């Protein structure tokens with residue numbers, strides 16, 4: 101799946117670099133507030149993409165590193181850091197499930213709009229725990245399925261649009277997996293996103309065939325389920341947008 105993510109995001113890196121949804125979408129201020137970064141922090145942003153979260157953290161922390169599997173995304177991140185003259189940010193290649201850092205390197209780990217690509221969320225959580233010092237925190241922003249029952253439908257929908265999508269986990273899975281990794285669930289909020297269908301499909305390079313498949317998949321839901329899934333239809337029943345709930349959660353790493 102990391103190969104698939106690298107291929108998908110290397111191909112569409114230019115579009116992500118200018119995407120306002122990624123640069124400044126509503127989960128970012130919530131993530132920053134829950135993370136409460138300070139000058140003492142050494143931060144790691146996992147699956148940093150074009151660096152939006154790492155670059156937003158930079159002015160508040162001692163140093164921040166961003167890792168990603170897609171080299172073209174990292175090139176945009178480095179260019180932007182240079183343009184903004186942020187000298188305490190570094191970007192390097194790295195896999196969320198095997199982070200290239202010694203134990204206890206960081207006081208803050210973040211990952212935004214990315215864990216739905218990770219094949220083994222338990223491995224990422226174990227890695228985040230390992231690279232955090234005791235007393236550190238992990239702050240995640242990721243899209244969730246509104247109910248466990250809708251996950252299979254949602255994953256098909258997301259994967260049609262972006263083959264590197266792995267799983268849109270409901271909040272119950274996040275709670276269970278983060279507890280199993282040893283984290284304390286300190287606080288969470290759900291940031292609302294409304295994504296226009298045309299923008300959303302163009303962003304990931306969907307072909308007309310894929311757009312038709314997405315519309316056909318949307319039509320498999322009855323009216324009540326479509327509403328539950330957050331689909332927005334016009335008067336002719338045409339899909340125009342969808343709501344994507346974004347879980348933002350702060351997990352604390354207590355213990356040794």
Ligand SMILES: C[S@@+](CC[C@H](N)C(=O)[O-])C[C@H]1O[C@@H](n2cnc3c(N)ncnc32)[C@H](O)[C@@H]1O
Nearest residue numbers: 105109122147149152168169170195196212217
């Ligand atoms: C939507 S983009 C990231 C957005 C970015 N975090 C932000 O705040 O704007 C998702 C990123 O996850 C990366 N990715 C996917 N799987 C990964 C993995 N296993 N390890 C590291 N990066 C990964 C992709 O290459 C892509 O750059």
